[in-house]
Amino acid sequence: MTATLTEAATSRFMRISEGDIDAQIHYNDAGEGAETVVMLHGSGPGASGWANFHRNVDAFVAAGYRVVLMDCLGWSKSDPVVCTGSRSDLNARTLKGLLDGLKLDKVHIVGNSMGGHSAVAFALANPARVGKLVLMGGGTGGPSQFVPMPTEGIKLLQGLYREPTIENLKKMMNVFVFDASSLTEELFQARLDNMLARRDHLDNFVKSLAANPKQFPDQGPRLGEIPVPALVIWGRDDRFVPLDTGLRLVWGMQNAEMHIFNRCGHWAQWEHADKFNRMVLDFLAH
Numbered sequence: 572m573t574a575t576l577t578e579a580a581t582s583r584f585m586r587i588s589e590g591d592i593d594a595q596i597h598y599n600d601a602g603e604g605a606e607t608v609v610m611l612h613g614s615g616p617g618a619s620g621w622a623n624f625h626r627n628v629d630a631f632v633a634a635g636y637r638v639v640l641m642d643c644l645g646w647s648k649s650d651p652v653v654c655t656g657s658r659s660d661l662n663a664r665t666l667k668g669l670l671d672g673l674k675l676d677k678v679h680i681v682g683n684s685m686g687g688h689s690a691v692a693f694a695l696a697n698p699a700r701v702g703k704l705v706l707m708g709g710g711t712g713g714p715s716q717f718v719p720m721p722t723e724g725i726k727l728l729q730g731l732y733r734e735p736t737i738e739n740l741k742k743m744m745n746v747f748v749f750d751a752s753s754l755t756e757e758l759f760q761a762r763l764d765n766m767l768a769r770r771d772h773l774d775n776f777v778k779s780l781a782a783n784p785k786q787f788p789d790q791g792p793r794l795g796e797i798p799v800p801a802l803v804i805w806g807r808d809d810r811f812v813p814l815d816t817g818l819r820l821v822w823g824m825q826n827a828e829m830h831i832f833n834r835c836g837h838w839a840q841w842e843h844a845d846k847f848n849r850m851v852l853d854f855l856a857h
């Protein structure tokens with residue numbers, strides 16, 4: 572599908588006040604459907620809703636959904652934050668503030684990596700406000716049964732936060748996706764520009780990790796409280812958040828199913844965008 576929407580045309584800001592949060596949030600808002608899909612990005616340096624989901628927004632809008640991409644506190648054009656507690660809960664509270672401001676009572680949530688952790692935290696805190704959940708490469712922190720933690724990808728991600736250079740960015744992105752030849756110089760440059768535009772976000776992430784290395788706690792013991800239909804999507808070759816985390820989600824939630832992409836790393840919605848879009852739209856519609 573040819574992309575028609577642009578980041579600039581869908582860019583919005585909102586001041587939110589939610590519990591201990593009083594901050595300006597950036598988000599992208601596209602489409603006018605009766606049902607809304609919120610997409611939550613991952614925690615890499617330079618990530619944003621648009622960077623994570625630019626291959627998906629058009630398909631969802633064309634299918635009749637309103638799509639809201641929230642940039643979490645500490646990323647992109649949203650306000651800075653040092654997070655000393657659960658970042659999953661912080662993002663969930665931020666999302667509640669944004670949805671209240673937009674007067675959206677109930678939404679579907681698509682979460683990538685940290686976005687998946689945050690979607691689960693939101694569903695636990697606000698059960699009546701979630702329609703369906705789609706979780707890719709995330710949903711809970713906690714140990715893997717098979718892979719040493721932190722994983723090689725997460726170590727590279729943290730190294731990039733500490734030393735934000737093009738060399739470290741390429742090292743991280745090379746294990747981020749299955750087929751590194753799909754990454755263009757243009758994509759590397761856009762990501763580097765995003766990162767370096769907000770050095771405060773990079774410094775704050777490092778400070779947050781020093782204050783609390785477990786930014787994404789294990790939500791495993793509470794997964795059984797989530798009754799809504801959930802589609803868990805993983806890359807077989809994910810070197811950031813291992814596949815068995817996805818299996819834990821399927822075992823834990825009441826109504827979850829899983830799809831595993833062959834030849835896919837940590838970015839299923841980008842690496843297999845067309846099939847991802849068709850599969851998620853079908854899941855949301857039935």
Ligand SMILES: O=C(O)/C=C/C(=O)/C=C/C=C(\O)C(=O)O
Pocket residue numbers: 612613614615616618619623683684685686709712725728787811812
């Ligand atoms: O540590 C975790 O469990 C989560 C890691 C991430 O959220 C990594 C995400 C990276 C991206 O999605 C990105 O676009 O950089």
